[in-house]
Amino acid sequence: MSGRSGIAKLSRTVADDLRRRLEDGEWSPSERLPGEHELAAHYGVSRATVRTALRAVDARGLTVTLHGLGTFATVATRAVAADLHRLESISATIVRLDRQPGASFRTIAIRDATAREAAALDLVSGAPVLSTRREITADGEIVAYSHETIPxxxxxxDFDLLTVSGSLFGLLDAHGAYATSALTAIHASTGDEIGWGDEAPDALYVLLEQTHFDAKNRAVAFSRTWFIEGRFQFNLVRVR
Amino acid sequence: MSGRSGIAKLSRTVADDLRRRLEDGEWSPSERLPGEHELAAHYGVSRATVRTALRAVDARGLTVTLHGLGTFATVATRAVAADLHRLESISATIVRLDRQPGASFRTIAIRDATAREAAALDLVSGAPVLSTRREITADGEIVAYSHETIPxxxxxxDFDLLTVSGSLFGLLDAHGAYATSALTAIHASTGDEIGWGDEAPDALYVLLEQTHFDAKNRAVAFSRTWFIEGRFQFNLVRVR
DNA sequence: CATCGCTAGGTTGTCTGACAACAGGAGGCA
DNA sequence: TGCCTCCTGTTGTCAGACAACCTAGCGATG
Structure with missing residues (x-):
């Protein structure tokens, strides 16, 4: 193991568990969660740690905390579709929706970066990149097309093209390029840029253009994913 | 002033200031922020308060904190376009982009809720709602069309239709219905549902369907906003 | 010279205990 | 009935301490 940081933090563990319980519906909307002292006792940690975890859950909009009253579950706990706050692979999202994910690669190649890709990844134009293109399916139905570019x-x-499979994140993790955040631009699009002709060019797509960064702010991947409108639900909780 | 809660919290004040400084570019990407002790001294608060603020800034992806190293600004500090994490009025976003916002109402009326609206707002079908429809402009150019529904x-x-003006949030605030969070669904769409014929029906739009909630989880508004593709940039920072 | 291991110092993560600020309910009172 | 005060439970903030962690520098080793 490479001693991955961030995953072992106590407050993160508590926050993840609280998030899971909230999404499981353990507390219905507007219902009050146990107090901070009680949660601290339950998890066997200090109140300070519980508070750190609660601030993380608050920030995602899963709860609202009111001074003098307590912490309350929000309606967002119902929104278990693709949560844009959370950075997870598309496959993982599909699994969470109790559907069977799949992907078939159309292209896996090393080539020179386009100007667009070089700009997004902070490379000199023409630098070598790994380019993958694939279809993403849920229960055998195509839900998205994706182009991914990795410097x-x-x-x-000793990287071998033939070993490429699975998700983008899986590939990055295997090479020690753990992606912790992404800058995402959202567009409406038709399908005429996807490029291999099986897709319906006039159909509507939600296009996510994403640059992924590791903990040190290095750009480790650039992806463009066209989600077929209606086959994939994007939800987002916004907090004032 | 109505003694609004949440705004007076010390940690919130510090977080807001840190966010402003980050977006002003006081620290360039990958640059280290002052340590927690130093920030605490600078703001005249305890380290616990600074940590609460830093977790909020972290959650928005503006910084990354590494155990034993410090807190670092991310590339996201450059992304000052429409930040979907932040729940602010469209007008406020346009102002932040140094453009002149405007809006012209097409419809302001009390009518019965449609089934769709009633479901989103948790009303009985046919309950009375305020319905507004308007165009939103930046420097005189139309950037979006919006439908808003308020129970x-x-x-x-003693509400008077003639006094309606300004932003959705302004109207809600004036009636004590302070919207603190929103559940947002993102779609690609054409313009054939907008409804008054001036718009290009075949153009591409990013459609945001939003249900707004107050601190007590009451649905206070439902809005559907069609943003003309290319005239409005949606950015979003995702955190693992 | 190159490499390894150790140490020192600075940083964030967690703990403990305490008090302040706030909201709501119970009860007394006019 | 309506108003006020007190009480209780909650979250917000404080202070100080120690643990866990990372980097840089140094010396020993080959």
């Missing part, structure tokens, strides 16, 4: 130097020297 | 009972008894 060659992010991957290990 | 009649949310507004004061």
């Amino acid at each position: 060659r130097h992010v991957l290990a020297e | 009649r009972h949310v507004l004061a008894e």
